[in-house]
Amino acid sequence: LAKTTQPISMDSYEGQEVNITCSHNNIATNDYITWYQQFPSQGPRFIIQGYKTKVTNEVASLFIPADRKSSTLSLPRVSLSDTAVYYCLVRFSGGYNKLIFGAGTRLAVHP
Amino acid sequence: DTEVTQTPKHLVMGMTNKKSLKCEQHMGHRAMYWYKQKAKKPPELMFVYSYEKLSINESVPSRFSPECPNSSLLNLHLHALQPEDSALYLCASSQEELDNEQFFGPGTRLTVL
Numbered sequence: 495l496a497k498t499t500q501p502i503s504m505d506s507y508e509g510q511e512v513n514i515t516c517s518h519n520n521i522a523t524n525d526y527i528t529w530y531q532q533f534p535s536q537g538p539r540f541i542i543q544g545y546k547t548k549v550t551n552e553v554a555s556l557f558i559p560a561d562r563k564s565s566t567l568s569l570p571r572v573s574l575s576d577t578a579v580y581y582c583l584v585r586f587s588g589g590y591n592k593l594i595f596g597a598g599t600r601l602a603v604h605p
Numbered sequence: 606d607t608e609v610t611q612t613p614k615h616l617v618m619g620m621t622n623k624k625s626l627k628c629e630q631h632m633g634h635r636a637m638y639w640y641k642q643k644a645k646k647p648p649e650l651m652f653v654y655s656y657e658k659l660s661i662n663e664s665v666p667s668r669f670s671p672e673c674p675n676s677s678l679l680n681l682h683l684h685a686l687q688p689e690d691s692a693l694y695l696c697a698s699s700q701e702e703l704d705n706e707q708f709f710g711p712g713t714r715l716t717v718l
Contacts, residue, residue, distance in 0.1 A: 528705040537609070537695050537709025538648065581647055583705060592661075593703055595647035 498582055498596035505602050512569045514599045516582030519563055527558060527565045528583040530595070538581060538595075542567070569601075577603045609710035611696050617716045620686060626713045628679040628696030636660075636702040637679040639671060640695040642712070648695055654679060655702040686717045 499517040506512045521527070526545055530538035542549060544556040544565070555568040569576055582596040609630045618624050628637065636655050640648035653661035654673040668690075670682040679696055693714055697707040 526705045535693075535714070536711050537697070538707075539709065540706050543705050585703070585705075592650065592663075593705065595649075598645075598647050 498584060498594065500580075500582060500596045500599045502597070503600040503602070505604065506572055507604050508573055509571050512572050512576075512601060512603075513566050514569075514580050514601070515564055515566045516584075516596050517564045518582065518584045518586075518596075520586055521562060522585040525585045527556070527562070529554070529556065529565075529567045530581045530583060532579045532581065532598075541580075572601075572603045574603050574605065577601060609696055609698055609708050611694075611710035611713050613713055614711065615714045615716075617718065618683065618686065619718050620688070622686075623682070623684045625683065626681040626694055626696075626715075628681075628710055629677055630698040630708070631677055632698060632708065633676075634698035634700055634708070635676065636699045636704065637673065638697040638699075638707065639669075639679070639681050640697065640709075642693040642695055644692075652681075653702060660702055683715075686715075688717050691715055691717045 526543040528543040529541045531541050532538040542551055542554045542556045544558050546558050549556045557566040579598045579600050581598045585593050612627045638653050639651040641651050642648045650663050651665045652671045657673045668685045672680040693712040695712045696710040699707045
């Protein structure tokens with residue numbers, strides 16, 4: 495069964511590092527794991543994607559273990575403007591060739 | 606230009622009305638998508654167009670009718686909708702079909718009375 499699992503919500507304070515994990519079994523072997531950010535009444539915005547190990551860009555890092563059954567989005571030193579919903583996006587294997595968004599994690603950053 | 610635009614931003618319609626949502630991108634992307642998003646839920650894929658041809662229809666009711674007039678435009682025609690169709694309708698585009706990196710528009714907030 496194609497399924498992803500993310501925490502429903504997380505709270506943090508300005509300046510802290512936040513790690514959000516998405517669990518995903520049976521994902522396509524040769525496909526990226528992607529993360530999006532969404533603010534209220536806006537479309538999702540691409541943050542980062544990776545295939546394995548670690549990827550870093552100017553806004554986030556993505557950690558993917560060797561078994562690829564999960565991925566962790568890391569946001570360094572969050573600010574109030576990072577308050578948003580974060581989705582993982584994966585493609586499942588087994589002929590189910592569809593990209594599926596996780597349920598999303600609501601991150602609230604407090605002063 | 607890395608923007609996907611959608612019109613209108615908000616739409617209120619009765620169950621007997623016919624309306625259309627419009628989406629435009631000028632990034633040269635060959636794939637365009639319609640998603641439906643209910644409150645506090647992730648986007649759900651409805652349709653995918655690839656090279657201006659309908660590639661995927663996720664068993665969407667026929668009261669939703671997509672159209673791709675050219676490589677930059679995508680429409681969603683609405684007719685005889687139900688109140689449960691009220692949602693945020695998102696358009697997205699990507700270089701190729703089902704690319705993980707998709708560019709989303711701001712959405713149209715649809716309310717069906």
